[in-house]
Amino acid sequence: WTFGGSAIASDEQVRITPSIRSQKGWIWSKNTLSANDWLLDIKLRITGRGRVGADGMAIWFTENPGVEGSVFGSNDQWKGLGIFLDSFDNDAL
Template sequence: MAVSRHHTAHVCIATFLTAFLLHCSRADVATAAPGTDALPHRRFEYKYSFKGPHLSQSDGSIPFWIHTGNAIPSSDQVRITPSLRSQRGSVWTKNKVSFQSWEAEVTFRVSGRGRMGADGLAIWFTTDQGLDGPVYGAADKWNGVGIFFDSFDNDGKVCVCASE
């Protein structure tokens, strides 16, 4: 990974075909005494998290988040795209991260009716909210970190298999 790629203050989850839940918590390292094996204090940060039930509001919005492209929020999940070709979607937090230490726990499910599937999905931590683009639904230049789950065999040399 190139250092110039991105160090972010926004968290994004972008993909072509997935549904997922995100849980983010703050790890307060100051509460652990130096030289001890004590774990840091963790606190659920609701402004950086979403989970069902009652995830989306009646107007389709998600509190503290924006969704773009073909993303479809529901009461218990966000479907990043419908099971159709050439779809893009993303979900970005509206809040910049101000924590010194943090951790993210992500659960996602990739599903669809066809065998072709999508290109994959990415989890982003960037200085700025992402723009729509060709890299798993986001721009091809960013400052921060992207974690990519590639699910398509672009050159036909690798078997990308999945089962229920």
């Protein structure tokens, strides 16, 4: 795994960002996925101190290795699949 930004790994978990404004972090696999069929089974928790949430997170399956960028921490041009989880409460309702 390759970590960047404010991502921190321990034996049991990875914290992509701390609960501080304007932070971003990322984790990229160093290995390529060669399977035609796959299943993603994850346990995730998105929490923070504020009520409106943050921008969110993304899970990427791309042809090329990830690079830092403006779209949920990655480049705005990619070939592959991006799954975006937007946790920001835009209308604050």
